[in-house]
Amino acid sequence: MANERKTDFFIGKLLDASKIAYTPNGSSIKEIQDALKTASKKGTGKVGFPEFTAKINDFIIVIEDKFDNSKQANYTDEEKTTLEEDTKSITDFL
Numbered sequence: 001m002a003n004e005r006k007t008d009f010f011i012g013k014l015l016d017a018s019k020i021a022y023t024p025n026g027s028s029i030k031e032i033q034d035a036l037k038t039a040s041k042k043g044t045g046k047v048g049f050p051e052f053t054a055k056i057n058d059f060i061i062v063i064e065d066k067f068d069n070s071k072q073a074n075y076t077d078e079e080k081t082t083l084e085e086d087t088k089s090i091t092d093f094l
Helices: 002-017 030-036 087-091
Strands: 022-024 052-056 059-063
Touching (some): 002 052
């Protein structure tokens, strides 16, 4: 848990330095709040609380800490156009 807290402070500082307005642990945007109503990490259908959400122009940013690197999606190329999804972590929620 301590490492996730450090990550949260680090990301918060990066967002602040970039002058990106964000909401910690949820969202202030109604449509995102609605989407999070059944987005729990454990797949229970309860409310999900990502570490940060933000909106920049037409883009929505959702930041979620992952303690275990195996539960991440990773780019497989330098151009960051191809995303490799870790199917084990995805199927754990299905």
